[in-house]
Amino acid sequence: MLRLAPPLTILVLIGPVVAGLVGVALPAFGYLPVLGGESFGLAPFADLAATAGLGRSILLSLAAGLITTLAALLVVTFFIAGWLGTPVFAVLRRIVSPLLSVPHAAAAFGIAFLIAPSGWLVRLVSPELTGWRYPPDFLVVNDPMGLAMMAGLVAKEIPFLLLMALAALPQTDAARSAHVAASLGYGKTAGFLFAVFPRLYRQIRLPVFAVIAYASSVVDVALVLGPTNPPPLAVQLVRWMNDPDLAMRFRASAGALLQIAVTLSAIAVWILGERLVARLGAAAVASGRRGTADGAVRFAAAAAMSLAVAAIVLGLAGLAVWSLAGPWRFPDVLPASFTLEGWHRAAGTLADPVAATFVVGIVATLVALVLTLACLENEARTGRDGGDRSLLVLYLPLLVPQVAFLYGLQVLFFRFGLDGTLGAVVVAHLVFVLPYVFLALSDPWRAFDRRYVAVAATLGASPARAFWRVRAPMLLAAILVAAAVGFAVSVGQYLPTLLVGGGRVPTVTTEAVALAAGRDRRVIGVYAIVQMVLPFVGFWIALALPAVLYRDRSAMRAAA
Amino acid sequence: MTIWKRLGAAALVLGLATGGAAAADPDPKNWDAVLAEAKGETVYWHAWAGESRINDYIAWVGAEVEKRFGVKLVHAKVSDTAEVVARVLAEKTAGKTGGGSVDLVWINGENFAAMKREGLLAAAPWSSALPNYALVDTAGKPTTTSDFTVPVDGLEAPWGMAQLVFYHDTARTPDAPKSAQSLIDWAAAHPGRFTYPQPPDFTGSTFLKQMLYELVPDRAMLEKPAEETDFDAAAAPLFAYLDKLHPLMWREGRAFPENASALRTLLADGEIEIAFSFHQTEASTAIGKGELPDTVRSYVMDIGTIGNTHFVAMPFNANAKAGAMVVADFLMSPDAQIEKQKPEVWGDFTVLDVARLAAADRARLDAIDLGIATLSPAELGKVLPEPHPSWMVRLEEAWKKRYGA
Numbered sequence: 024m025l026r027l028a029p030p031l032t033i034l035v036l037i038g039p040v041v042a043g044l045v046g047v048a049l050p051a052f053g054y055l056p057v058l059g060g061e062s063f064g065l066a067p068f069a070d071l072a073a074t075a076g077l078g079r080s081i082l083l084s085l086a087a088g089l090i091t092t093l094a095a096l097l098v099v100t101f102f103i104a105g106w107l108g109t110p111v112f113a114v115l116r117r118i119v120s121p122l123l124s125v126p127h128a129a130a131a132f133g134i135a136f137l138i139a140p141s142g143w144l145v146r147l148v149s150p151e152l153t154g155w156r157y158p159p160d161f162l163v164v165n166d167p168m169g170l171a172m173m174a175g176l177v178a179k180e181i182p183f184l185l186l187m188a189l190a191a192l193p194q195t196d197a198a199r200s201a202h203v204a205a206s207l208g209y210g211k212t213a214g215f216l217f218a219v220f221p222r223l224y225r226q227i228r229l230p231v232f233a234v235i236a237y238a239s240s241v242v243d244v245a246l247v248l249g250p251t252n253p254p255p256l257a258v259q260l261v262r263w264m265n266d267p268d269l270a271m272r273f274r275a276s277a278g279a280l281l282q283i284a285v286t287l288s289a290i291a292v293w294i295l296g297e298r299l300v301a302r303l304g305a306a307a308v309a310s311g312r313r314g315t316a317d318g319a320v321r322f323a324a325a326a327a328m329s330l331a332v333a334a335i336v337l338g339l340a341g342l343a344v345w346s347l348a349g350p351w352r353f354p355d356v357l358p359a360s361f362t363l364e365g366w367h368r369a370a371g372t373l374a375d376p377v378a379a380t381f382v383v384g385i386v387a388t389l390v391a392l393v394l395t396l397a398c399l400e401n402e403a404r405t406g407r408d409g410g411d412r413s414l415l416v417l418y419l420p421l422l423v424p425q426v427a428f429l430y431g432l433q434v435l436f437f438r439f440g441l442d443g444t445l446g447a448v449v450v451a452h453l454v455f456v457l458p459y460v461f462l463a464l465s466d467p468w469r470a471f472d473r474r475y476v477a478v479a480a481t482l483g484a485s486p487a488r489a490f491w492r493v494r495a496p497m498l499l500a501a502i503l504v505a506a507a508v509g510f511a512v513s514v515g516q517y518l519p520t521l522l523v524g525g526g527r528v529p530t531v532t533t534e535a536v537a538l539a540a541g542r543d544r545r546v547i548g549v550y551a552i553v554q555m556v557l558p559f560v561g562f563w564i565a566l567a568l569p570a571v572l573y574r575d576r577s578a579m580r581a582a583a
Numbered sequence: 584m585t586i587w588k589r590l591g592a593a594a595l596v597l598g599l600a601t602g603g604a605a606a607a608d609p610d611p612k613n614w615d616a617v618l619a620e621a622k623g624e625t626v627y628w629h630a631w632a633g634e635s636r637i638n639d640y641i642a643w644v645g646a647e648v649e650k651r652f653g654v655k656l657v658h659a660k661v662s663d664t665a666e667v668v669a670r671v672l673a674e675k676t677a678g679k680t681g682g683g684s685v686d687l688v689w690i691n692g693e694n695f696a697a698m699k700r701e702g703l704l705a706a707a708p709w710s711s712a713l714p715n716y717a718l719v720d721t722a723g724k725p726t727t728t729s730d731f732t733v734p735v736d737g738l739e740a741p742w743g744m745a746q747l748v749f750y751h752d753t754a755r756t757p758d759a760p761k762s763a764q765s766l767i768d769w770a771a772a773h774p775g776r777f778t779y780p781q782p783p784d785f786t787g788s789t790f791l792k793q794m795l796y797e798l799v800p801d802r803a804m805l806e807k808p809a810e811e812t813d814f815d816a817a818a819a820p821l822f823a824y825l826d827k828l829h830p831l832m833w834r835e836g837r838a839f840p841e842n843a844s845a846l847r848t849l850l851a852d853g854e855i856e857i858a859f860s861f862h863q864t865e866a867s868t869a870i871g872k873g874e875l876p877d878t879v880r881s882y883v884m885d886i887g888t889i890g891n892t893h894f895v896a897m898p899f900n901a902n903a904k905a906g907a908m909v910v911a912d913f914l915m916s917p918d919a920q921i922e923k924q925k926p927e928v929w930g931d932f933t934v935l936d937v938a939r940l941a942a943a944d945r946a947r948l949d950a951i952d953l954g955i956a957t958l959s960p961a962e963l964g965k966v967l968p969e970p971h972p973s974w975m976v977r978l979e980e981a982w983k984k985r986y987g988a
Contacts, residue, residue: 055676058701071602075984141852157755157853163837166974173807196588210627251781262783265665268693268976269701350873355854368635393812433673441682525660525684528631537660540633542844543874554798 025404028397028531032457033416035394039432039454040419050276058269067277074252081285083169083255088289091173095180095294096231098327099188103223104215105321107197115328116189120434120566122335122437123182123508124558126515126532129538129551131247134175134340134546135245135344139164141353143341147238149354157354165251172249177243178331180234184227188573189505191226191461194470195219196476208215212321213314216304226466229414233421233462239289240424243517243536256282260426279427286424293332339551363546375532380557382445385515385522387452391460391509392502398461399468403476403494404486407470417461420454425518425519433522443525463505465500471498471565495581499572503565511558531557604917608705609905611912612711613704617905624906628895629667630689632660640929643922648913654906659685664694671703678704684899686907691893692731692785695739698896701755703983705897708737709908715915716740720936726892727934729971732806739894742910743923744932746890746966747789747883749859750956751868754878756757761885763797763824769857770831776856778832780846781839785981786861791978794822796967805970818981831984836986851875861891863963864930867954871927880956887965892934904955904982916946926954 049055053064071077106112122130136142141158164171196382199218204214224231241259249255254262260282263275345351348358360509432451436442441450449559471494479489495502520533535550609617626648632638638658645656660668667688674683690698698704710716719741721728726736727741732846737740751759760769770777796802798820804812830835833855840846843860850858862868869875895914897907902953913919917940920933930953937945951958 076987141849141854160833160835160854162834162837165834167837227886246841251841252837265663265669266783269668269697272672350876352851352876372638430669430673434671440679440682481594511610517858521666522670526661527627527657527684529660534660538635538638540631540662540842540844541635542633542842542848543635544848546635571786 043428067273340547385478388509507561509567556565620905710740739896747888786843866956890966
């Protein structure tokens with residue numbers, strides 16, 4: 024049974040992506056008979072190349088992928104380095120963790136309202152300090168350089184990377200390494216960077232790549248905060264895909280392949296950067312400097328972390344106020360009156376989407392968890408981990424931008440008459456849920472000290488018993504975090520739900536995006552809060568359960 | 584045509600595989616049979632869902648058709664109708680000729696033209712054979728039979744009239760500009776306080792066409808496909824105008840709002856002073872909701888503004904065609920049209936000929952208070968017909984080329 028897990032997992036991961044890619048690759052080279060494209064050629068690429076602003080769109084996507092990831096990783100790394108084990112760390116971590124469950128679109132809307140010239144921050148000081156009776160004409164949100172978009176992405180990726188790092192940290196022996204480094208006279212930050220970070224980074228490298236791929240092909244955040252003219256490549260792609268002129272499909276398909284190339288280039292640049300950093304790091308270690316004066320660095324890291332947290336929390340608070348707002352005009356800091364009308368209106372229509380979101384999310388997460396555990400256990404018992412090739416498989420759905428293959432996937436489901444069914448949506452979600460669950464779980468799993476299992480075996484336990492009684496309980500925290508991540512990923516899925524569900528499986532997220540087109544902040548506020556609460560429940564369970572179950576076993580509350 | 588042969592073959596294979604599910608289309612001329620067939624059907628209506636009041640109206644329609652005809656209506660919420668066109672195309676690509684996921688789609692203009700061109704619509708003429716179509720004011724409202732100059736040909740049923748209407752807060756902006764020239768003069772005096780949604784957003788593109796009407800050398804050109812005219816010469820004055828206008832606009836024309844709703848939000852936030860919409864009652868409704876101050880008023884341009892009709896259409900592979908016809912017919916009924924025109928409900932104007940309504944219905948329609956900021960039909964003035972859809976496509980391309988890099 025266990026042996027079937029890896030091929031099944033590969034099928035779940037590769038099948039839809041490959042089918043979807045064929046579905047875009049054919050039109051990209053001119054073949055789409057329904058639209059009269061019956062021969063192969065490079066015309067769609069020529070058409071693509073002639074698009075005004077294409078170079079800028081590509082640059083924006085590349086920059087978003089690299090700068091976002093670098094900034095988020097720096098903040099997370101230096102924050103852990105400087106503050107691990109301190110009360111500040113404990114407080115901030117408690118606030119940051121739930122933020123992972125905030126859907127990207129909701130966070131983006133919140134931040135947009137916060138920083139816009141007519142937004143909350145300006146309202147707080149106007150007109151008293153600024154003299155502005157009307158909002159100033161500053162280009163803050165949707166700036167052509169994409170700075171607002173990248174800031175929003177950084178704020179949103181920090182919780183993800185932090186949680187991934189925290190889940191992996193127990194396997195790095197960080198506390199003892201820190202003691203040793205400190206006893207040798209190293210400062211807190213330097214000691215962590217030299218002794219722990221290389222081990223930690225190896226374990227969070229895959230999530231880092233996922234962040235690059237995500238940020239370089241993001242659609243929803245870019246729509247809210249990003250440049251509009253030209254937009255990043257992925258936004259441009261969605262526009263072409265949705266263009267009523269169906270001939271645009273050819274250009275869109277060629278663009279989808281270009282998006283893949285852009286994302287892969289961003290990752291390639293990052294890998295080169297890794298080498299450079301490794302070399303610089305080795306030199307820094309060899310220099311023997313102790314880096315004891317790290318007060319400013321530590322302060323900056325904590326400040327950056329707090330800023331990211333504050334941006335999201337305040338943004339969401341703004342949306343929460345909007346969900347209850349009566350008339351609320353500039354420069355009033357709060358609405359003139361409050362009303363529950365938005366919530367009343369939503370209450371009647373929320374039940375079905377919430378139920379669908381739960382069903383799809385739980386089923387997809389459970390399937391992903393079973394497959395992941397079966398694969399990992401099979402790997403542990405046979406000693407074969409599939410090597411780099413299995414990594415590539417795992418990474419395919421995360422590295423191939425969603426927009427690039429979902430259309431082809433949709434056609435596949437029609438073929439089998441499965442579109443619009445709950446099962447089809449679960450399968451589509453699984454493509455994205457499974458890699459995240461696997462990524463979240465595989466590193467802590469592989470770093471698990473095998474001697475525990477060896478001890479169990481020498482005491483006469485079968486491999487199954489060793490799994491159920493030793494390995495799984497000891498890794499419970501990691502398993503639960505992985506499940507929570509999987510559920511959050513499922514809740515956040517927009518394009519797969521829409522395309523495969525055909526509007527017949529409305530989830531909270533598809534409803535939210537459809538309603539967001541109306542730009543009514545009251546409606547957006549209501550849905551953002553509902554969207555956020557659902558995955559939050561998952562994370563709350565993931566963090567609370569080990570703490571309760573293992574309240575008398577401190578070393579096993581690992582991820583907590 | 585080999586494509587069609589291949590599609591036919593695919594359809595045949597699929598039909599055999601599923602046991603030949605595709606039955607003959609219901610015939611609206613035999614309305615009792617349609618009603619009988621529709622009973623118990625579930626109709627998936629794909630409709631733009633960006634306004635909660637419109638969603639509420641659609642929910643009301645659903646309750647009514649269930650009560651009156653036993654048809655279950657499901658509102659598939661859509662953020663961009665083009666997605667639905669893409670979806671039906673994808674189904675056609677996959678050879679799905681029956682049991683499609685879309686039974687009814689809210690549509691007009693470019694999207695209708697694309698579906699008609701690609702053969703994605705149910706066989707005509709069905710809409711003009713619906714019982715309530717007899718009440719439609721085809722003579723007084725020519726856009727009910729000519730959708731952006733593309734003949735409707737019984738392929739879609741009209742259910743509402745839209746016209747571009749501008750609005751401003753009279754307390755802050757007493758005198759609103761009503762022509763292209765006065766608009767640019769006003770923008771020069773109030774830099775950063777005017778903008779328009781970024782084409783190809785529907786409302787943004789309509790703004791371009793509205794300005795084109797005033798600036799084009801010869802308006803008759805707009806009725807013909809753009810390819811048959813000298814597009815560059817026709818559009819040159821418009822782009823010269825925009826070159827001058829953009830630096831005077833919100834964010835100096837370096838960023839644009841996404842759509843008409845975003846434009847309204849900007850006005851509500853005080854970032855801009857003039858906004859516009861395709862809903863005649865937009866301002867009144869927003870005032871009613873407390874979104875805009877009650878000093879906001881609507882106006883139209885001196886030359887009139889562009890107006891059009893919006894429709895519902897049925898894809899070729901719709902699953903519940905009888906049910907879809909019943910819903911489309913109900914949408915054109917006096918009851919549904921009167922309900923829709925109430926500004927607190929939606930405030931969308933009727934497609935019916937008021938003179939042909941029963942006296943009681945006419946009285947109900949007359950009794951509707953359209954709201955403090957809504958223009959009367961007389962004030963709305965001359966409706967400019969939509970140019971041929973190719974103009975929109977060419978304008979959007981040219982705009983993108985000029986300002987999108």
